[in-house]
Amino acid sequence: MAHFGATMADVVEQRVYVTSIDEATAALEVRKAAYGGKDLPASTMVEVSRLALPQLKFEVVVIARVVHRKPPDGGAVGQRHVGGLKP
Numbered sequence: 001m002a003h004f005g006a007t008m009a010d011v012v013e014q015r016v017y018v019t020s021i022d023e024a025t026a027a028l029e030v031r032k033a034a035y036g037g038k039d040l041p042a043s044t045m046v047e048v049s050r051l052a053l054p055q056l057k058f059e060v061v062v063i064a065r066v067v068h069r070k071p072p073d074g075g076a077v078g079q080r081h082v083g084g085l086k087p
Helices: 021-025 028-034
Strands: 011-018 042-047 058-064
Antiparallel strands (some): 011 058
16 A cells, blocks of 8 residues: 555555454454554455465455555656556
8 A cells, every 4th residue: 555655544445354253353453453543444344264375364455545645656646546447
């Protein structure tokens, strides 16, 4: 996210895939700490039988919105889009 000038404060949605919902809900305080104790973004947690790598217990996907910031590479001010997708 930092490459695109985003921080955790810019996250608007979070999806968490876990292999054990019981263990994942116990980590709520860790998730809160990642966002500086502020409100968590809209989020969904889904229990799955396994992830791509057997040793993984969870996978987190975040969507961040960054508008009108100067990109770190010195490009134009405005929105940055990944993969050609636009909001």
